[in-house]
Structures are given as structure tokens and as C-alpha cells.
Amino acid sequence: MKSIGVNKFKNFAIIATFSFLLSLAFVSKNAFYLNLIFTIYMFAGLASAWNIVGGFAGQLSLGHSAFYGLGAYGTSVLFVKYGLPPIVGIWLGILLAIILAIIIGYPCFRLRGPFFTLATIAVGEVLLILAVNLKNLTAGSEGLSIPFAPSLYNLSFESKTPYAFMAFLFMILSVGSTYFIKKSRLGYELFALRDEDQAAEALGVNTTKAKILALVISAVITALGGGIYAQYVLFLEPHSEFSLATSVNFAMIAMVGGLGTVVGPTIGAFILIPLQEILRAWLGGASQGLYFIIYGVLIMLVVMFMPQGVLQLCLKPIHGFMQKFIRYNDEVPQIISFEAYNNIHDFPGDEILRVESVSKRFGGIHAVDNVSFSVNKGEIIGIIGPNGAGKSTMFDLLSGIYLPDSGRIIYKSITISDIRKSYKICHLGIGRTFQIVKPFENITVLENVMVGAFCRKRKVKDAKQTALEILAMVGLIDKKDQLGHSLTLADKKRLEVARALATYPDVLLLDEVMAGLTPAEVEEAIMLIRRLRDYGITVMVVEHVMQAIMSLSNRIIVMAEGKKVAEGTPAEIIHDPVVIKAYLGYEYESPTA
Structure with a gap:
């Protein structure tokens, strides 16, 4: 069989699938089936809207009934x-x-984990109480009856077929929105902060802004769905529209289908909505509550044995077909030259960074105690010391993760020690890696680096090209399509460096990027750092591999118990009695030139 392009195959599959779904609204004339189709389409759209926050951003909201109810009541x-x-x-x-x-x-x-979820539940409950008590507007618990006046302006129709078509359009709007978000800069940022929000912010992502924007988009689509559904049922009751069960239903549909995917919520709706109707019809009113037990058990089984959703089962045969018959076009990028980089980041003066009497305490512990030093442009500065000396905390202060309790940090004549957000520090030109690697585990290596590239590039195409070039430079281009969690430790450290480089930093903070590497891998890392220095990037390295730090550094800063105890060239540090006794040991010998 002749191979076809992957984009042509995807476009054909999308058109064929949605053409089939559209036909369902017109083929059947049975009122029961049209009602079922309408409900499936509506909940596919509503679950897709929830998926923007719950799946893409990883924020488990159980308060989406608040937006649904506002749409329903505001319209009605x-x-x-x-x-x-x-x-x-x-x-x-x-x-x-x-x-x-x-x-x-x-x-x-600002809340995390279950506390965020509880807060969203509380929001829904507050609106439920308001809807019950504002009887002049909502008719309270008695319910609000909506007059049936068939008209396009009233979103009401004589037959159920137009309702099904309207629900189909709503589903297309919702699923289409999630598709475009996933392919946009916002989508990459949401997936990044879902996996590691601190690392995402260090790469220039305004995580709070991204989450709120995702919530606003999700709320708009959910409210639209609530308004449409209200004109279909023609009766509103607060305990239905604002109920926790409504929010849980949105979440369960997305989870069963495939959390964080574009079509997963649609698949979930086509499974769970008919299942609900079948169980209701089968059990009827004979066994009150048994329907919920069976429904809950079935969902638990899906979550336990298919944690990534039913979509994963569908993708396996599709991937097999695509590998056999689909033609892929692999990009072969050139290694980045950084010529334009040097032109953009050409600042006068030798000093680029100065730390003045900086201190940071955590309770009674002096993590950093009255430390001062300066860094000149183009230098490689090594920072050494035992575990707990304050080295990584110093990097956290330089990158804006923590604010110092006292002292100042000045970068290019700008005082950055009072800037509370690390994404702002990144945009100024300070990039960093982390001692404990923080890959975005559920997106590809290429997408990991693209998140960093968005710090300087606005368009997805430009960010992708930058990411490909940097991956070629650090030796990860052949692994660009692997997921972050599948990499070895050495490759995860390379990925950390690649992501930081994608932000085009003037100062690069490398936190133990050589720890756990083989001697050959350490040598490769040394060569890479020297190349970065040659490109004009100022590098600060925290490292325990003494051979590497001594051969790399122009100057070395030694820290112990939060204090700076020595500073000088590698030769001076080697012969400093305090350093030899406390950190290197008497047996350490200077490497020969």
C-alpha cells in the first residue's frame, strides 16, 4: 500500500469521525435516541471544557457546576x-x-492538591445557597419554569433534531477550542505547569496567568453549555444545576475517556451517558441507589485498569497502522550558532551580576548568611561546598524562587532581589537547572524545550525550530519524540540544560548537572559548558565533581553553613588551608595542565 502523509491521514480521520457524529442527529427520528444523542453531545462539550482546567492544567476542579448554573440561570x-x-x-x-x-x-x-479541589467545591456550594435563597430571581427550591416558545432566538424548537444539531455545534466548539489550545503556546505552558509548576515558572511561564486564562476559557464554554441545556429541559432547580454531582460528572467523563487529551472527553461521553441511561432503564425504581453503586464500581474499574483512559486502548492499533502506512517527515536541524544571540545580548561593562550581603533564613536555620560576590560577563564561576552549605538556596535566590531576608542582588544594574516571581527573572535573562531534575514527564523532549523557547519566541513554529536546534547541540535530537519520564538520568540532565538554553539566558545557573554521570558523560558536559562560555553566556556551576569544577572555573566560591568561606582561582582554592581541610581533603592534588 502506498504511504500517505501523517497530516493528510489525521485530517481525513477527523472529517470522517465528525461527519459520522453529525449524521446521527439526522438519521434517527426516535425521540428517545435523539434525546440520548443530544445529551451525549452536550456532555462531551461540557467535559471537554472541564478538561482544559482539569486535564491540561492538572487542576482538579469540582466546582464547574457554578459556571454551568450561572449560564443556565443567567440565560433563563x-x-x-x-x-x-x-x-x-x-x-x-x-x-x-x-x-x-x-x-x-x-x-x-494559590492552593494545591485537595485544598484546591475543596475550594472549588465550596464555590459551587455558595452559589447553590444563593440560588436557593434568592427566590425573587430563581424561584428558589421550587424551581424556575421556562415557557416553551419555539424560535431560534429562544433556542427552542418543535422537534428534537434541531436540538441535537445545536448540541453537535456546541461539542464542535468545545472540542475545537481544546484542540487549538493544545497546539498553542498556552497549551504547552499548561502541560508544563501540570507536571512541574516550579520548573515551568523558572522557564518564563507565568503560571498564575496561564491557569486563570484556562479557567476563564473553560468557564465561558461551560456557561454556554448551561444556557443551551436550560432551554432544552425548560426547568431549573438549584440542587440540580449547582450540584456537586454535576461537576463530578464532567470530571468522570473526561477521566474515563482520557484526561488531558482532545478527544478523550468525547469518548468518555459516548461511554458513560448511554451507560447511565441503560442502568436507569434496567434498574428503574426497584432498587433505590443501586444504580449509583454499579455506576461507581464501573468507573473505579476503568480508573484502576486504564488510568490513562479508554483512549489509550484505541490508540494502540491506530499507532500500529500509522507506523506501517503513514509517512513521517523528520526535521534535521542545524546546530545552533548563537550568532544572533550574541548580538541581542551584548551589554557594556564587565560586571553582570552582584550579590551584596545576602541572607536567607528558614526558621532558625541560616541557609545563606551574609554572602557577597560579583560575576563578570563571560566567566565560569564554580560554587562548591558540602551538602547543606547553601549553594542551591543561593541559586533559588538568584532565580527569584525565594526573596532574601536582607541584602541586595543586582543584575545589569537592576535590583532583582525584590522581584517575587521567577518567570520575571527568567525574562530578564537568568536561566537555571535544578539539582533534582524536573522534566515535564508527560510531554515529549521536544515539547519540554519548546516551553523554554516560548520565553523569547511568540510563535509555535519559531519555538519548535529553536528547540530542535538546541536539542541537536546538546545531543538529544534523536530522542526528541520520547516522553520526559522515559529518559535516563544523564539525558534528563541534558534536557534540563537544553530547556534553560532555550530561554536564551545571559547568565546560566547549572545546579549539579554532572552528579551521577559517568566519566565520559562528565567530559561531554565539560565540553558543552565551555562552548556555552564561548558563545558569550556567563555560567555559574554548583558541583561536587571536583575535577570538573577545577578545570572549568575561572573563579571558585566556597560555601559552608550558609557562609562564603573562600573565593579565588582554582589554584588559590586548592592551596587554601581552610578549604583543603574542610572540603577537599589533604590528598587532593591540582590537575596538571
């Missing part, structure tokens, strides 16, 4: 109380959802 109250057509009133519901997302976004995203 204007219609019932003031006669405003739902096609107009739905925009009020969307506006209310945007306002709520912005208001709750910042405080909620």
Missing part, C-alpha cells in the same frame, strides 16, 4: 423575568462566569 432569568431572548441573555450568563472565574482564580490557584 432574563427570559422569564424580562422577556430577553435566550440567544441574547446567554451572554449575561457567560459574562457572570468570566467574572466569577477571575474572582476565584487567583485565591484558589
Whole structure:
């Protein structure tokens, strides 16, 4: 069989799939099946909207019923109380959802793990209480009846076929939005902060802004879905629209189908919504609560045995077909030259960084105690000392992860010691790696480096080209399509360096990038660092591999118990009695030239 291009195959598959789904809305004339199709399409769209926050950004929200309820009530109250057509009133519901997302976004995203989830549940419960008590607007627990007035302006129709078509368009809007987000700069940032938010911020990602933007987009689509669904059921009740069960349903559909994927929520909706209807019809009212038990057990089995969702089972045969018949076009980039880099980052003066009497305490521990030093452009500065000496904490202070308790850090005549966000430090030109490697484990090596490239590149195409060039330079180009978690320790350290380089730093902070490497790998790392210095990048290296640090460094700073105890050239440090006794040992000998 003649091979076809991967893009042509994907386009054909997408068109064929959605053409089939569209046909379902017109083929059946049975009211039950049309109702089922409408519900599947609506919940596919609603789960896809939830997936932007819960799947892409990794923030488990169980308060999305708040946005759903605002869309439903905002649309319906204007219609019932003031006669405003739902096609107009739905925009009020969307506006209310945007306002709520912005208001709750910042405080909620400061919380992590279960605390964030509990906060979102609380938001939904607060709106539920308000809806119950604002009887003049919502009719409270008695429920709000919506008059049936068939019209496009009222989003109401005589037959169920137009409803199914409208739900299909909503699903297309939601799934299409998630697709474009995934392929955009925002999508790469969300996947990065989902895996390692601290590393993402150190690469220039404004994680708070990205999360809030994702929440706003998700809220808009969810509110739109709530407004459409309200005109279908024609009756609203607070304990239904604002219920925790509604939010859980959005999340479960996405999880069962495939969390963090574009089509996973759609697959989940096509599985769970019919399953709900079958269980209700089969059990009826004979065994109250048994439906929920069986439904819950089935979901638990899927999560236990298919943690990545049903989509993974579908992808295996598809990948086999694609490997056999699809033609891939592999990019073969040139190794980056950094010529343009040197032109962009040409600053006058020798001194690029100065630390003045900086201290940092954690409780009663002096992690960094009154440390001062300066760094000149183009130098390689080594920082050595025993574990707990304060070396990595110093890097955290330089990169904006921590603020010093006292003292100043001046970079290119800018005082950066009072800048609270590390992404701002990165944009100024300070890049870093981490002592404990922090790869974005669930995206590819190429996508890892693209996250760093977005610090300087706005377009995805440009970021990808930069990432390919840097991967070629650090020797990872042949592993660009591997996931971050699949790399060896040595390759993960190379990946850390590649990501930091993609931000085009003027000062590069390397935190133990040679720890755990073989002698041959250490030699490769030394050669790479020297090349970076030759490109005009100032390098600061924290390292325990003494042979490497002595051969690399122009100057060495020695730290112990948070203090700077010595500073000088490698030859001076080797012969310093305090350093020899405390850190190197008397047996250490200077490497011959």
C-alpha cells in the first residue's frame, strides 16, 4: 500500500469521525435516541471544557457546576423575568462566569492538591445557597419554569433534531477550542505547569496567568453549555444545576475517556451517558441507589485498569497502522550558532551580576548568611561546598524562587532581589537547572524545550525550530519524540540544560548537572559548558565533581553553613588551608595542565 502523509491521514480521520457524529442527529427520528444523542453531545462539550482546567492544567476542579448554573440561570432569568431572548441573555450568563472565574482564580490557584479541589467545591456550594435563597430571581427550591416558545432566538424548537444539531455545534466548539489550545503556546505552558509548576515558572511561564486564562476559557464554554441545556429541559432547580454531582460528572467523563487529551472527553461521553441511561432503564425504581453503586464500581474499574483512559486502548492499533502506512517527515536541524544571540545580548561593562550581603533564613536555620560576590560577563564561576552549605538556596535566590531576608542582588544594574516571581527573572535573562531534575514527564523532549523557547519566541513554529536546534547541540535530537519520564538520568540532565538554553539566558545557573554521570558523560558536559562560555553566556556551576569544577572555573566560591568561606582561582582554592581541610581533603592534588 502506498504511504500517505501523517497530516493528510489525521485530517481525513477527523472529517470522517465528525461527519459520522453529525449524521446521527439526522438519521434517527426516535425521540428517545435523539434525546440520548443530544445529551451525549452536550456532555462531551461540557467535559471537554472541564478538561482544559482539569486535564491540561492538572487542576482538579469540582466546582464547574457554578459556571454551568450561572449560564443556565443567567440565560433563563432574563427570559422569564424580562422577556430577553435566550440567544441574547446567554451572554449575561457567560459574562457572570468570566467574572466569577477571575474572582476565584487567583485565591484558589494559590492552593494545591485537595485544598484546591475543596475550594472549588465550596464555590459551587455558595452559589447553590444563593440560588436557593434568592427566590425573587430563581424561584428558589421550587424551581424556575421556562415557557416553551419555539424560535431560534429562544433556542427552542418543535422537534428534537434541531436540538441535537445545536448540541453537535456546541461539542464542535468545545472540542475545537481544546484542540487549538493544545497546539498553542498556552497549551504547552499548561502541560508544563501540570507536571512541574516550579520548573515551568523558572522557564518564563507565568503560571498564575496561564491557569486563570484556562479557567476563564473553560468557564465561558461551560456557561454556554448551561444556557443551551436550560432551554432544552425548560426547568431549573438549584440542587440540580449547582450540584456537586454535576461537576463530578464532567470530571468522570473526561477521566474515563482520557484526561488531558482532545478527544478523550468525547469518548468518555459516548461511554458513560448511554451507560447511565441503560442502568436507569434496567434498574428503574426497584432498587433505590443501586444504580449509583454499579455506576461507581464501573468507573473505579476503568480508573484502576486504564488510568490513562479508554483512549489509550484505541490508540494502540491506530499507532500500529500509522507506523506501517503513514509517512513521517523528520526535521534535521542545524546546530545552533548563537550568532544572533550574541548580538541581542551584548551589554557594556564587565560586571553582570552582584550579590551584596545576602541572607536567607528558614526558621532558625541560616541557609545563606551574609554572602557577597560579583560575576563578570563571560566567566565560569564554580560554587562548591558540602551538602547543606547553601549553594542551591543561593541559586533559588538568584532565580527569584525565594526573596532574601536582607541584602541586595543586582543584575545589569537592576535590583532583582525584590522581584517575587521567577518567570520575571527568567525574562530578564537568568536561566537555571535544578539539582533534582524536573522534566515535564508527560510531554515529549521536544515539547519540554519548546516551553523554554516560548520565553523569547511568540510563535509555535519559531519555538519548535529553536528547540530542535538546541536539542541537536546538546545531543538529544534523536530522542526528541520520547516522553520526559522515559529518559535516563544523564539525558534528563541534558534536557534540563537544553530547556534553560532555550530561554536564551545571559547568565546560566547549572545546579549539579554532572552528579551521577559517568566519566565520559562528565567530559561531554565539560565540553558543552565551555562552548556555552564561548558563545558569550556567563555560567555559574554548583558541583561536587571536583575535577570538573577545577578545570572549568575561572573563579571558585566556597560555601559552608550558609557562609562564603573562600573565593579565588582554582589554584588559590586548592592551596587554601581552610578549604583543603574542610572540603577537599589533604590528598587532593591540582590537575596538571
